[in-house]
Amino acid sequence: MIESAPGLGRAGFSVSMATIYDVARRAKVSTYTVSAVLNQSAKVSPQLTARVLKAARDLNYTINHIARSLQTRRTMTIGMLIPDIANPWLGLVVRGVEDVCSKRGYSLFLGNTYGDISKQSDYLRVFRSRQVDGVILFMAANSERELAPLLEAKTPLVFAGRRPRRLDADSVTADNHLGTKLAVNHLISHGRRRIAILVGESTLSTSRDRVAGWRASHRTAGLSIDSSLVSYGEWTTASACTRTLEIMRRRHPPDAIFASSFPLLIGVLDALRQLGLRHPQDIEVMSSDDSRLLDVFEPRISVVEQPSYELGAEAARLLLERIEQPSLPSRQIVLKPALKLRD
Amino acid sequence: MIESAPGLGRAGFSVSMATIYDVARRAKVSTYTVSAVLNQSAKVSPQLTARVLKAARDLNYTINHIARSLQTRRTMTIGMLIPDIANPWLGLVVRGVEDVCSKRGYSLFLGNTYGDISKQSDYLRVFRSRQVDGVILFMAANSERELAPLLEAKTPLVFAGRRPRRLDADSVTADNHLGTKLAVNHLISHGRRRIAILVGESTLSTSRDRVAGWRASHRTAGLSIDSSLVSYGEWTTASACTRTLEIMRRRHPPDAIFASSFPLLIGVLDALRQLGLRHPQDIEVMSSDDSRLLDVFEPRISVVEQPSYELGAEAARLLLERIEQPSLPSRQIVLKPALKLRD
DNA sequence: GGCTCTGATCTAATCGATTAGGGAAAATCT
DNA sequence: AGATTTTCCCTAATCGATTAGATCAGAGCC
The missing domain is CATH 3.40.50.2300 (Response regulator)
Incomplete structure (x- = not known):
């Protein structure tokens, strides 16, 4: 096999990327076949599989997630809102979330609300228009009223750190x-x-x-x-x-x-x-x-x-389960803190 | 004006969202007109404008950013890679980036590389498939070779904190x-x-x-x-x-x-x-x-x-300029640190 | 009145994937 | 051999926006 550049990192976007049509043409198959091979969603003969894979490699093809999302109505993204990422303890929470998400193929949109209700609403609107599959929310104080419609609309949403008083929703908090x-x-x-x-x-x-x-x-x-x-x-x-x-x-x-x-x-x-x-x-x-x-x-x-990392990781797990099974009854997870003495 | 719910936070996704077609039908206009009104991209008579706005409001319409991105080939997202978000100083950098991005309508994908080159490559591939408009990279050690193709492909990319030794690229670092x-x-x-x-x-x-x-x-x-x-x-x-x-x-x-x-x-x-x-x-x-x-x-x-926040904010500004003017010569910004004595 | 020009609006193609429905060849059965 | 089933792959519609090019009504002009 002759390759012009070493394995990884050959990526290069922005300059006219190859599409599934290009791959199909080069492999002399239909886009259906390309899709079937790359997603392993249907059986394809060894010959065609090889041709498709070669064509894809030759063209340095990468799937366009935007196009897929439009069709499948799933973006494999989740949005997370926190007061301030510069707070180290929130950094740990975010790390927990991000680790779980990336492991499961999700990408993470991050937003800082600075505890501001209107910023929080703005971000939620943005997340909606970006079609995120779910939201993890470290809610701003006094924002329960604004959040009620979200829950009614069955948006996959997990409260992390702080839970709403009256709303029946998924949450992960420390005790x-x-x-x-x-x-x-x-x-x-x-x-x-x-x-x-x-x-x-x-x-x-x-x-x-x-x-x-x-x-x-x-x-x-x-x-x-x-x-x-x-x-x-x-x-x-x-x-x-x-x-x-x-x-x-x-x-x-x-x-x-x-x-x-x-x-x-x-x-x-x-x-x-x-x-x-x-x-x-x-x-x-x-x-x-x-x-x-x-x-x-x-x-x-x-x-x-505080079980910061676990809190984030658990919130992410909860959210992904909720996304997969929207009708699940809501769950409130409470993590135990531990005393660390330094007398 | 009769409204069923208080102003903000009416958002509700996941349950069959209204599309531009729904709005067009309700306002008895074409999708072109709806688009023109909502984006103010063409002159539309006051009557139609009013009808469109009312229909959009009635249906609680929000644009589908995914569909728009597919058509316009711009996602208004940027990806950022750092070693570890739990590091407080990186938290400040990210805050700088996020503030500038959100102010300009961009959303931020965040990924932790933990200094691992292959994780970094994986994320860059994901960013590519998600069609991010640009990348801010706090690079992993020893990853110059992997990054060269990215730069050749003219991917908008700004190095933050650490700059590559040989590559000619945009960067923002501290002195x-x-x-x-x-x-x-x-x-x-x-x-x-x-x-x-x-x-x-x-x-x-x-x-x-x-x-x-x-x-x-x-x-x-x-x-x-x-x-x-x-x-x-x-x-x-x-x-x-x-x-x-x-x-x-x-x-x-x-x-x-x-x-x-x-x-x-x-x-x-x-x-x-x-x-x-x-x-x-x-x-x-x-x-x-x-x-x-x-x-x-x-x-x-x-x-x-270290001018952490400024470093992030400046990197974001640089990236957005690069996105708008891809042919700009590359710039290396160096921020001055200050001594803070506590003797 | 007839012609041209302008400006508002519409029609329909397009972005790049997925996938239902269908067709032809190969495999299996009688 | 002929009928039936299975396997593999293709065609074409679709997701929800944007937008070039077409259309059409009214204004302006002679």
């Missing part, structure tokens, strides 16, 4: 209630009694579940609940910093803080640094999300380890 | 030579004399440029160059840790280490922790990439701040 309970229990066992908790917007399931876990933990331990120690707000480092400063300057500041995500943790530590407070002597800090980082830096922060 | 020189100069000004440098595979431009900067800095300061202090290897935390352990156990260990990326830095710090060495007393560490993290954690590491 934030449990995770927070574990963390708060641990702080209580260290003798902490005034434990503040920083979460995101109060409409997010993640915020609600975590606060519920915090409450449960207090109840079980027989501690009184001081609601002023619960801080809802934006999911940002800046907001966490501001909120921590405010809380720590009160007359009765807390003796521990649970920051329910990595960006919030940074804000908390920034504030404590500004106030000259040290962990764990002056105040004990715990967080959600994990990161190799925390292993090598000071202060040593114990965390509730 | 790693300069960045490293600044860092090493700074270490030298602190009296450090044996400065180790950890980089990635020796075939990557980023590695070569950084080592060149390190050499230049030594030359300018009149210091002798000890090549055993240059460590090439995998771009991973684990590899950096192993390599640091090896280097520090030598008879003449260095008194400073420059880790040329965040993941490498983590490996270095991990190794130093294992060896019980402290920064900056025992050894001074600097790094590339920045992160809010470094502001709030100990030890306080000074870094060469």
Whole structure:
């Protein structure tokens, strides 16, 4: 076999690509036969098979996925929306999604909503017009109303990370209630009694579940609940910093803080640094999300380890199953977090 | 105007979507007219315009991008390949790309190569079959040979972060030579004399440029160059840790280490922790990439701040220009890094 | 009025695949 | 051998847009 270039990477698009007609003509067969050979969708004699394969190779033929999609009404693409890909924990989630998708032949459209409802709607519209086969959504706060029609239309859609309160839909989330309970229990066992908790917007399931876990933990331990120690707000480092400063300057500041995500943790530590407070002597800090980082830096922060990669991978698996069997009853998968102590 | 559902988010795909034919029939016009109205590609009388718009609204019509793409031979999609989306600094780069793309109506396919050449080739093939309009590539080490055919075929392609050595192509990179020189100069000004440098595979431009900067800095300061202090290897935390352990156990260990990326830095710090060495007393560490993290954690590491977001945004802009004007001469954009001191 | 010109709209081909329906040759059965 | 079934492959319609070329009504002109 004489080949002009080494095996892989011969690809070259944009310059008049060969079509199935070109291959058919060169192999002196019909397009049906070419399609049958390349997709192995029907039996074709060895002679023709060989001719087709040779012609395809000679022409450096690659299927045009756009044309196929138009005909089959399946694009083998899925769309994923997240608040911000620069958030490392979301990066891990996306990696989980992407690994599963690519393994099954799907390509991934990625969009950042920055938590903005109208951006989220815009992207969903784009995904619709691009005929994606399904969507994985890390939903923006307060966007339940906008999403209801999607679900009614039976769009394959999986909620990742955050689940809608009222809607009956597929979702994959971490057990934030449990995770927070574990963390708060641990702080209580260290003798902490005034434990503040920083979460995101109060409409997010993640915020609600975590606060519920915090409450449960207090109840079980027989501690009184001081609601002023619960801080809802934006999911940002800046907001966490501001909120921590405010809380720590009160007359009765807390003796521990649970920051329910990595960006919030940074804000908390920034504030404590500004106030000259040290962990764990002056105040004990715990967080959600994990990161190799925390292993090598000071202060040593114990965390509730989120199953980020698994969350993404599981969401993708769920979505692909939903795409294949649209009438399946909806499933809510809840992954268990684990406590990672660094005392 | 009577509407059954509130403005946004009425989208609903998967259940038999209306086509341009449906709209045409309902408005009692031809598909030509519908197309002309919706794309504003030709003048249409006010009456027909109104009828078309109403029909489109009534049917909740959304264009089928797949069908349009087949006809126009432009998909308004671009593909991006990076080693690993879980790397926060790459997350920022992707954010830059995605912002620019979405603003201009392009959607983004994302793929992780994990630095694997064959994965990279596979993805490029997929991108080709999906008819992406262009590609942004954070190339895998040693993959120049595979990429040459792409460039010959005039595929719109922009190299981001790393540039190929021999190929004449569009690229956006940071000035790693300069960045490293600044860092090493700074270490030298602190009296450090044996400065180790950890980089990635020796075939990557980023590695070569950084080592060149390190050499230049030594030359300018009149210091002798000890090549055993240059460590090439995998771009991973684990590899950096192993390599640091090896280097520090030598008879003449260095008194400073420059880790040329965040993941490498983590490996270095991990190794130093294992060896019980402290920064900056025992050894001074600097790094590339920045992160809010470094502001709030100990030890306080000074870094060469990479223009990550800008790098992505600039790569996207370059690519879109290239798509619009394929015959433009190739351009290599080099962004300046800045020293961020935390002594 | 008849002719030309302009501008709005329509008809129908096209992009590149898939695939139902059909036909001819080969294989099997009587 | 003739009838029937099976196998393999082809023809042509189709997916849902865009758009060149055709059509046709009305405006402008002599």
